[in-house]
Amino acid sequence: MALTISEECINCDVCEPQCPNDAIYMGPEIYIIEPEKCTECVGHHDEPQCMAVCPVDCISPHPEWNETPEQLMEKFKLLQQQKK
Structure with missing residues (x-):
């Protein structure tokens, strides 16, 4: 499941550089x-790094992007191939 940022975002700039x-x-x-x-950091970290650093907790699961951990891992692998 991809993540989304709500309107509570204060543009603190800490999430962007954390996204692998x-x-x-x-x-x-x-x-x-x-x-x-967005793979929720599957393949990189044990937890979504943007959520871990967000000071206002404005990041949550995207209601329209339901993905299993297996699907997130497949997305991770595809993204890694595209970087090459």
Whole structure:
């Protein structure tokens, strides 16, 4: 399941550099997580790093992107292949 950032985001800039998949970027008003690139850090870390560092807890599972851990791992592998 991909993650999403809510309107409570204070644009503190701590989540973006923590994302190993470069899935987080600054949108028009708040940071945005690109669901196609978000693996919840599967393949990189034991927990989503953006959630771990967010000071206002504005990051949560995306309601429209339900993925199993196996699907997240497959997405991770595909993203790694694309980096080569």
